Amino acid sequence: MNKIIRVVNVSKKFKGKEGEFIALNNINLEIGEGDIYGIIGMSGAGKSTLVRCLNFLEVPTQGTVYIQDKDLRSMKEKELLEMRKGVSMIFQHFNLLMQKNVVDNICFPLLISGYSKKDAKKRAYELLKIVDLDEKATSYPAQLSGGQKQRVAIARALASNPKILLCDEATSALDPQTTQSILALLKQINKEYGITIVIITHEMDVIQQICSHVAILDHGNLVETGSVTEIFTSPKTKEAKRLIYNGDTRVEEMKGKRCIRIVFSENSSFEPVIANMILECKAPVNILLADTRDIGGRAAGEMILQLPQDEETANKMIEYLKSRKLAVEEVKDYV
Numbered sequence: 001m002n003k004i005i006r007v008v009n010v011s012k013k014f015k016g017k018e019g020e021f022i023a024l025n026n027i028n029l030e031i032g033e034g035d036i037y038g039i040i041g042m043s044g045a046g047k048s049t050l051v052r053c054l055n056f057l058e059v060p061t062q063g064t065v066y067i068q069d070k071d072l073r074s075m076k077e078k079e080l081l082e083m084r085k086g087v088s089m090i091f092q093h094f095n096l097l098m099q100k101n102v103v104d105n106i107c108f109p110l111l112i113s114g115y116s117k118k119d120a121k122k123r124a125y126e127l128l129k130i131v132d133l134d135e136k137a138t139s140y141p142a143q144l145s146g147g148q149k150q151r152v153a154i155a156r157a158l159a160s161n162p163k164i165l166l167c168d169e170a171t172s173a174l175d176p177q178t179t180q181s182i183l184a185l186l187k188q189i190n191k192e193y194g195i196t197i198v199i200i201t202h203e204m205d206v207i208q209q210i211c212s213h214v215a216i217l218d219h220g221n222l223v224e225t226g227s228v229t230e231i232f233t234s235p236k237t238k239e240a241k242r243l244i245y246n247g248d249t250r251v252e253e254m255k256g257k258r259c260i261r262i263v264f265s266e267n268s269s270f271e272p273v274i275a276n277m278i279l280e281c282k283a284p285v286n287i288l289l290a291d292t293r294d295i296g297g298r299a300a301g302e303m304i305l306q307l308p309q310d311e312e313t314a315n316k317m318i319e320y321l322k323s324r325k326l327a328v329e330e331v332k333d334y335v
């Protein structure tokens with residue numbers, strides 16, 4: 001897969017009262033075109049700094065970033081501005097213009113980039129349809145809910161037809177239900193328009209729900225990267241374990257003898273099911289065999305899992321999988 005973003009040896013130091021502070025320490029990261037890539041870490045880990053380095057809003061102290069193989073370090077200010085049209089951002093607090101109504105908020109970047117008033121309005125209404133908010137076109141931000149404000153911000157971010165959408169804690173100010181609807185919208189945008197999405201969050205749930213890949217940041221260091229399934233089923237570092245198993249970082253040796261075969265039929269993708277089960281049960285499993293195929297967006301195939309030794313947890317996992325309408329069958333003498 002083409003790598004649309006490559007972060008190479010990026011460090012960022014800030015000068016403070018108490019001397020130099022290293023916010024990012026030699027980060028190397030590659031993001032594939034069309035991915036939904038999550039960057040997760042505790043508060044202060046350096047997530048916002050990293051996402052701002054991706055489009056050089058924050059210029060790294062060392063290293064560089066390539067967007068579609070173009071080195072941002074070598075770009076002049078004008079080229080950086082042009083590049084940023086292809087790399088939109090949305091934020092936790094939406095950053096809307098409060099004195100302008102919804103449609104004018106979306107027209108704003110279009111007018112700046114040279115659209116006529118008539119064309120900008122036409123495009124703004126198209127974008128409002130995409131985010132399912134056309135009936136609020138003449139409302140002002142103060143009259144909207146948090147979720148609706150984020151939809152306006154997403155429409156505005158899409159105005160420049162970006163290749164990449166950076167989301168900095170975009171759902172952190174929203175309630176769980178609204179979070180779901182915004183994540184569904186981001187997934188739809190990724191699928192329909194092929195936009196690569198980078199999601200910065202401190203919530204593992206968000207990663208599990210929509211990301212294909214994840215990077216874990218801790219105190220400015222990138223401690224682990226991989227596919228969401230890899231990281232959830234076999235986190236290697238204590239930082240990853242802390243995020244997944246809710247603080248329990250003990251290294252668990254898989255001693256359980258119980259194995260199950262699950263057959264996927266109705267789920268749209270198997271990754272969220274396994275990741276969600278691990279999040280819910282706060283315990284690891286071993287994937288002993290996975291043979292899955294994606295048929296028209298639906299995963300079909302089988303998987304054999306070794307369950308944890310603790311009987312209660314193992315039963316909880318089986319119940320969870322059954323509640324997801326998966327066929328679950330115990331397999332004897334597999335390990």
Ligand SMILES: Nc1ncnc2c1ncn2[C@@H]1O[C@H](COP(=O)(O)OP(=O)(O)OP(=O)(O)O)[C@@H](O)[C@H]1O
Pocket residue numbers: 014015016021023041042043044045046047048049050202
């Ligand atoms: N402009 C700056 N000057 C000095 N220090 C900064 C600056 N920006 C960020 N930092 C420091 O860098 C560290 C990382 O900050 P950053 O905002 O990237 O973390 P974060 O992971 O996004 O945290 P949060 O989830 O709390 O927003 C923090 O300790 C912060 O205080």
